[in-house]
Amino acid sequence: MPAAFLAGGSIDRVNTTxxxxxxxxxxxxxxxxxxxxxxxxxxxxxxxxxREWFTAEAARRGLAVETDRNGILWAWWDLSxxxxxxxxxxxxxxxxxxVTGSHLDSVPxxxxxxxxxxxxxxxxxxxxxxxxxxxxxxxxxxxxxxxxFPEEEGxxxxxxxxxxxxxxxxxxxxxxxxxxxxxxxxxADVSRTHGLDPEAMGxxxxxxxxxxxxxxxxxxxxxxxxxxxxxxxxxRGPALAVGGSILGHGRxxxxxxxxxxxxxxxxxxxxxxxxxxxxxxxxxxxQTASAQPGARGTVGRLEPVPGGTNVxxxxxxxWLDVRHPDDAVTASLVEKIHGQAxxxxxxxxxxxxxxxxxxxxxxxxxPALQRSLEQSVARTVPGAPVLATGAGHDAGVLAARVPxxxxxxxxxxxxxxSPEEYVENDDADAGVTALADVLEDLL
Ligand code: GLV
Ligand code: MN
Ligand code: MN
Ligand code: MN
Numbered sequence: 001m002p003a004a005f006l007a008g009g010s011i012d013r014v015n016t017t018x019x020x021x022x023x024x025x026x027x028x029x030x031x032x033x034x035x036x037x038x039x040x041x042x043x044x045x046x047x048x049x050x051r052e053w054f055t056a057e058a059a060r061r062g063l064a065v066e067t068d069r070n071g072i073l074w075a076w077w078d079l080s081x082x083x084x085x086x087x088x089x090x091x092x093x094x095x096x097x098x099v100t101g102s103h104l105d106s107v108p109x110x111x112x113x114x115x116x117x118x119x120x121x122x123x124x125x126x127x128x129x130x131x132x133x134x135x136x137x138x139x140x141x142x143x144x145x146x147x148x149f150p151e152e153e154g155x156x157x158x159x160x161x162x163x164x165x166x167x168x169x170x171x172x173x174x175x176x177x178x179x180x181x182x183x184x185x186x187x188a189d190v191s192r193t194h195g196l197d198p199e200a201m202g203x204x205x206x207x208x209x210x211x212x213x214x215x216x217x218x219x220x221x222x223x224x225x226x227x228x229x230x231x232x233x234x235x236r237g238p239a240l241a242v243g244g245s246i247l248g249h250g251r252x253x254x255x256x257x258x259x260x261x262x263x264x265x266x267x268x269x270x271x272x273x274x275x276x277x278x279x280x281x282x283x284x285x286x287q288t289a290s291a292q293p294g295a296r297g298t299v300g301r302l303e304p305v306p307g308g309t310n311v312x313x314x315x316x317x318x319w320l321d322v323r324h325p326d327d328a329v330t331a332s333l334v335e336k337i338h339g340q341a342x343x344x345x346x347x348x349x350x351x352x353x354x355x356x357x358x359x360x361x362x363x364x365x366x367p368a369l370q371r372s373l374e375q376s377v378a379r380t381v382p383g384a385p386v387l388a389t390g391a392g393h394d395a396g397v398l399a400a401r402v403p404x405x406x407x408x409x410x411x412x413x414x415x416x417x418s419p420e421e422y423v424e425n426d427d428a429d430a431g432v433t434a435l436a437d438v439l440e441d442l443l
Contacts, residue, residue, distance in 0.1 A: 106153060128432065149161070219411050277347075305317070
């Protein structure tokens with residue numbers, strides 16, 4: 001195996017345990033040879049292949065797979081074998097079930113683990129739990145489901161956690177359905193193509209009632225477990241952490257409009273160039289966010305229109321991502337950046353318009369569920385720390401409706417949304433064992 005293959009965020013096959021072999025089966029799906037890593041936007045052929053992989057693996061485990069009206073996949077391990085647990089007419093009683101899972105879509109050129117690790121670990125944890133049920137050490141009191149959420153990254157339609165937001169009713173379905181991908185397709189049309197009824201999408205109380213608790217396992221996406229506070233003499237951090245909170249975050253789109261023109265015939269003094277305005281705003285974002293302790297400000301996407309080497313752009317679309325633990329600070333940072341954009345645009349002879357695409361307040365996970373996770377995880381990793389994360393997750397969205405919690409698996413690179421994201425086999429195994437313990441204790 002070439003070294004670049006391992007460095008490319010793939011899976012070390014030395015140790016073929018269940019979660020590792022599950023992930024190995026999808027390591028070629030959605031590889032992005034141009035950017036490196038994986039590009040698996042929602043409802044792309046890569047993401048659809050991953051859904052098929054998940055459906056087959058869930059079916060192999062005897063789970064009943066269903067797609068709900070928001071396109072979320074559910075693999076149910078019902079209590080139906082026991083007649084006492086079945087509701088009227090033998091319909092399985094799924095109210096207040098325990099749910100785990102994550103997502104299979106990715107950012108452009110993302111790593112192998114962001115999303116799929118949580119899904120594969122959930123399937124592997126079901127294997128452990130089935131074995132425990134067989135040997136009599138596990139008695140289940142409620143159903144368990146593994147869920148796969150669509151468009152967690154918002155890399156195709158712009159709003160992250162779109163599936164869980166629709167389910168929870170934290171986005172207006174009319175807004176969601178009107179979202180467009182880079183080719184101009186609406187979310188409504190794409191959903192219809194994939195067998196969903198756009199008219200039926202939105203808050204689903206029947207599905208929400210089936211979620212008693214939601215636990216998401218995820219690769220750690222920063223240096224959280226690699227900091228000196230947690231590492232041993234060899235510099236190695238603990239394999240796992242329990243989630244404490246998610247930074248408030250949001251996305252804002254700035255449209256700079258100037259005068260499209262010829263690169264050769266337009267004097268430097270005669271230009272109203274929106275690329276120049278956008279470039280200055282990028283620098284201003286860096287300065288403004290750096291001056292605010294705890295803040296993150298990022299411009300990771302820019303689209304000049306029409307986008308020619310010898311063309312002064314007529315318009316530039318720029319996307320801003322801002323995060324901070326205090327929602328009021330996030331709002332004031334965005335307001336400040338908006339003011340800077342207006343000044344910069346005016347100076348260049350351009351105009352600018354800002355639109356909020358999404359925003360989510362800081363989330364603190366359910367305290368009782370967090371304590372339960374800490375106790376269960378301690379059996380695998382004594383003293384596993386509680387970590388705040390700067391990344392968004394479906395668990396953060398669902399927290400508005402149901403108790404949610406998270407487990408993070410150590411990422412030695414501390415890098416994510418990049419091919420360098422990494423997880424070691426032993427840590428992935430520890431994650432599955434701890435997830436199984438967490439689920440067992442909650443079942
Ligand atoms: C998604 O992973 C995000 O945090 O933006
Ligand atoms: Mn993720
Ligand atoms: Mn992500
Ligand atoms: Mn995420």
